[in-house]
Amino acid sequence: MIKKTKLVPLSEIFHFPAIRGVTQEFIRNHEGNIPVYGGRKTETPIGFIGDDIPEVTYFNNCLGWNREGSVGYVFWHKHKFTTNDHHRPMVLKEGYQNSIHLGYMQIIVQKKLLSLGFEWSKTASKEKVKEIEVEIPINDKDNFDFEVQNDIFLKYRKIHGIQNQLSQYYETLKDAYIIINDESPKASVALSDEKLFSLAIGKRVLKREIIDEGVPVYSANVFEPFGFVKKSSNVDFSTPSLIWGIDGIFDWNYLPQDYPFYPTDHCGVLKILEPTILPEYLLYALRATKEIYGFDRTYRASLKNIKENVTVDIPITSNGEFDTVKQQEVIQKYKKNEMIRTTLCSQLEKMSSVTVEFEN
Structure with a gap:
């Protein structure tokens, strides 16, 4: 004191x-x-x-x-x-x-x-x-009193050092993706398989078309809309959509059914045509392998590159059919791990930003 x-x-x-x-x-x-x-x-x-x-x-x-x-x-x-x-x-x-x-x-x-x-x-x-x-x-x-000043400085430096370490943990964890190793039999399928998937790129949106409220517009950042427009695109919203960013940081996001949105020409949209492939499983499986392709601003995740390079492993039954039960098990494991990761990120962020007070 x-x-x-x-x-x-x-x-x-x-x-x-x-x-x-x-x-x-x-x-x-x-x-x-x-x-x-x-x-x-x-x-x-x-x-x-x-x-x-x-x-x-x-x-x-x-x-x-x-x-x-x-x-x-x-x-x-x-x-x-x-x-x-x-x-x-x-x-x-x-x-x-x-x-x-x-x-x-x-x-x-x-x-x-x-x-x-x-x-x-x-x-x-x-x-x-x-x-x-x-x-x-x-x-x-x-x-x-120089000694008291020094004592306060040393205490602060120690606390600040711990906070910096927590901040580093947070930065690592918030961008981390947990991959679940599942040993069940799987079939490797390509996103270019037109019997299973439909892939398309959105259309360009002009700056003058952006409004404050309306249909959310997704572009290279697939997690945050960068604006809104009056009308949605011609995407079929009766089923969930997976979207990916063509430029910048390559990633996938899941948008639920009956959620109208507008993808720009910097955003790709994947629709699943086979009902035994579960959209949430496909999301986790695609995110688990997103780093191996090396997509970035130079090597773009274009429609052509996605179709030529991206494959995904999907659990199958002994009869060779897509196993929806096993997919659902994997989904639940991912959701549990994601909940833990989100909670830890929130706590680390709070602890690393706590203001240090010294009593007078």
């Missing part, structure tokens, strides 16, 4: 030097090993330049905050660096080296800046930031 604090304007303990922001063109023309920071959300340089260039102002072991871009994020740069116009240095004044902890200041300044709601249209300018007041622990003699 912090016993006592003092409210201090940042201008009292920091210099806010003027800079000549380094541009991307300057970086290209002066490559080197010194990092240049911009308005990114993480401490990732936008490039590197050479050392001791006369027209560049360098800094070392000081804070820097994002004036624009991911506005309000603060970083403790412990090495030599420079910045562009989106990222500005905050240099500790002489005489405060033994009483002000930069790690602690990074935490509380960032918390303060983010709470003020700065954005692109409301930049965190030097004039605004230098007048911001923050609470700094003091001892019984009313001097800044």
Whole structure:
């Protein structure tokens, strides 16, 4: 617990030097090993330049905050660096080296800046930031308490490290797909088999046709409509549809029957003609093998490429017919695993974004 604090304007303990922001063109023309920071959300340089260039102002072991871009994020740069116009240095004044902890200041300044709601249209300018007041622990003699600041910094760093790890788990899990190994007999069928499947590509939608409400339009992103139109396409909505994205990240989605939608020319639609092939099973089976084809923005998942390359294994009975019972068993296993994955993702996301508070 912090016993006592003092409210201090940042201008009292920091210099806010003027800079000549380094541009991307300057970086290209002066490559080197010194990092240049911009308005990114993480401490990732936008490039590197050479050392001791006369027209560049360098800094070392000081804070820097994002004036624009991911506005309000603060970083403790412990090495030599420079910045562009989106990222500005905050240099500790002489005489405060033994009483002000930069790690602690990074935490509380960032918390303060983010709470003020700065954005692109409301930049965190030097004039605004230098007048911001923050609470700094003091001892019984009313001097800044470096040890307490350090303790808070160490606790925060430990918690923040755990949160970063949880965030990485979340990013991995949210894009993961669990493949269920089922040893039952199967038949391999191609999506080009016109007795079993009907495949088609949607039609182009013009920007002026997009409205705020109506029939959802699906394009390369098969999980989120990018707009709405007045009328649906000529797809048969009496049965479920499987749709896939032709450009970008290749994936499949399931749309239930009686759900009108409009696919664009960046979205493919698969209809099942054989009633003993269950749509949800086909979805899981296709998603389980989606990575092996290498479809992307260059090698597009066009109608031709889908028909020529994509096959799927479907359980069969001893008589060689499609086994709907086994398909349904696999569907239930996938649904259970998907529910667990979704729940874990939700919990990891919450835990990785919890705001760390320290009592005064």
